[in-house]
Amino acid sequence: MHPVRVTLNGKFMGAHMTGVQRVAMEIVRELDRLITLDPALRDQIAFELVAPKSAAEAIAGLGLKTIPTRTAGRFGGNLWEQIDLPYLARGTRLLNLCNLGPALSLNAVTMLHDAQVHASPKSYSVPFRLWYRFIQPWLGHRSQQILSVSEFSKQELIHYGIAPAAKITAVHNGVDHVLRVRPDRSVLEHLGLSEGGYVIGLANTQSHKNIKVLLEAFADLPNLKLVLFGRADRNALQSLTDVPLGDNIIAAGPVSDEALSALMAQALCIAFPSRTEGFGLPPLEAMLLGCPAVVAPCGALPEVCGEAVLYADPDQPADWVRQISALSTDPTLRQTYVSLGRLKASHYSWARTARQLLELLAPAAVAAKAA
Template sequence: MSRPVVINGKFLSQKMTGVQRVAFAFAKGLKTRFEADGRGHELSIALPKGTEPTELGIPQVAPSRLKGVPWEQLELPVQTGKRLLVNLCNVGPLTHKGDILIIHDAQAFISPQSYSKPFGTWYRTILPHLASNAARVLTVSNYSRDCLAEVGVAPAEKIEVIHNGVDHILDIRADATALQRMGLTSKTYFLAPGTTQAHKNIGVIIEAARRLEADEIPVVLFGSATASAFAEAGYILPSNVVLAGRVSDGELRALIEGARAFLFPSATEGFGLPPLEAMLLGTPAVVAPCGALPELVDDKALFAQADSPDDWAEKIRSLARSDAQCREFGMAGMRQAQKFNWESATEKLYRVILETQRL
C-alpha cells in the first residue's frame, strides 16, 4: 500500500517570489493530478500557524501551534509521521528521512554576498544534510544540478532535473494602470527587475541606461528597491531610469506586455522565470549568457555580456530601432517559452512521487 503524501506548505506563509510561485503551481497541479487518479484523499498539506487559507483546497493535515523554522523543524515531522513529505522550497525538517526535496539553486554557495550572513550560513549548513536524508532530490535546471554537485550538496547522479513551467503568467489579467500612472507609452520602454542583490547584476543595466540618456530611451525597474536603496548600494540612477516600485501581478503583466523588451542581466540563475514569462507573452528578452539562461532560452533571446554596459546599450538601441527584430525575437521567444508548462512539470513530479512511495 502506498504512503499518503503531505506537502510542506511553508511557502503559503511567505511573500510570493519565484520559489513560492513554483511551489504554488506544483501544489495546485498535484491536487488536480491526485484527483484525476482517484487518489485525492491521499494528498494533504501541512501549514504553519497563522497561515491564511488559500484557493488550493488541499486538506490540512493537522492544526499547528508553531510557525517558521520551529514549525518546520519540530512540529512538521510529527504532523507528517510516516507519510511521504514533499518539500518544494529548498528546505525541510532535518529529522524526517525518505522525503522528496526540491532545491532550486546553489546561490547561497556561489553568491554568498547576495544574502545575509545568518541566512547563507543556515542554507550552506542544512542543504547537504537534507539532501543526504532525502529519498529523491530534484532541481530546476541542468545548471543547478551541476552547481549543487560541485559545491557538495549531493552527487549529480542523485539529482533529477524537472524544469519549471511558466504558463502561470497566462492566468493573470493585465492591469494597465501602472503604465498610466508612470506615463509610459507601450513599446517605447525597456523593463528589468529592480533589485540590489549582487547576483542579479543590476549595475550593468543602470550603466547601460546612462549610455542611453541622450537617446531618451526609458528603462523601467520594477520591484521593492527604492531610490535610497540603490544609492546605499552605490548606484546613481540616470534620468531615463524609471522606478516602478512594487507592482501587482496584473500590473507586472501589463508592464511586460507593454515593454519593447525585457532585460535580465543575472550573473547566475538557477532557472530564471521572468525572461521566460516575458517571452511567453511575446516580449523579446535580452539576457546575460550566465547560469541556466542559455539552457532555457536557447538562441531565442538576445545575449549581452554580463560585465559590459556597452553591449547592453548596443542591444537595447538595436531593438529600439528595429520593429522587425522585435517581431522576430518576440515570436521565436514565445515558441521557446511554450515548451515550459506546468502540466508537464507536474506530471514529472507526480511520477517521482509514485516511484518514491514504493521505496
C-alpha cells in the first residue's frame, strides 16, 4: 500500500507571526515529531512542506527532522498560493492551515479558524473583507474537509453559509508551546513593572478585540498598570476611547516570545475582552504559565476556558474593575484561578491536535496503530 501523500501549504512561513501562523507552525512541528517517533506512520502518510522561495530561512527555523521541505514557484504571497501551489501540490492531498488555499484545488483539507469577517466586518479593511467573503465560502464548499478550531467556530461557519455542517470537524488548538520558551525577565525592568503589579492584554485596535473597555476600566484602577503588547501604539489606543489614557496604560509594542512569557508569568492576570474569538490562544497561554484570566463570555472563550476563568461583561468597564480588583485584593481567590487555569490549559496540547489531523488524513494508519 502506498502512503497517503500530503502537501502542507507553507505560505504561512513567509508571513508575520499572528495566532493563525502560530497554529500552523506548531501543527507542522508536532506532525514532524510524531512521524519521527513512529516510523510506521511514514509508511502510511508522507508529508511535504512546500513554500515560496522567500520562506527558505523561516523553514530552516522550524527545525523539522523528518518532513521534507521544498521552496519553489515564481511568485509570493497570494499569487504563489493561487497560481504556483496547485501545480506544486498536484497528485497529492493539500492541507491548508491558515484560512486560505488555492481556489482551483479539489483535493484539499482546509482549516478555517473563524468567521470574523462576517461577524465583525468593521475589524477589517474593505479589500480584506471582499477577498475573504469570496474565497472562504468557495473553499468551504470546494474542499473535501473543513477544520474549525472550536465548536463555536464550526457553528459560525455553518451560520454564515461558509461550509456545510457535514464537512466540518472541530479540532482544538494546543497551547503547550509556551512551555518551551525561556522567559526573559529583563522586560519587566525595561517597562518598570513589579510582579503582580500589572495586568496584561492585547494592543489591538480591531473592533471585536474590544480593548476600549479595558482602557476605560483602568481609569478606575490607578494603582495597577495595564500592559498591552502588540503593534498598536499609544496614539492608536487613544483613538479607541474619549477617556484620556493614564500613565498606568503601557503600550509595550511587539514583544518576543521570551519577553511575553515573562510578562504573562508575572502578571496579576490577563484581561481578554474580545466579543468574538474562534479559539482564544492568549488567555490559555497565560493560564498554562500560572496567570489567571479575566475574559468576556463571548465566542469560543466559554467553550475553551470553562469555569477556570473569571468572566466580565464586554460592555461594562465596572465589571472588569470588579473582577480584576478581586484578584488583586484576595490572594486565595487568585491562587484558586492559578490552579484552575493551569489544569484547564494543560488539556490543550499540540500532540492531541496533530493526532486528530492524522485520523482525518490517514485513518487507516491510525486504525492500524490502535489495533
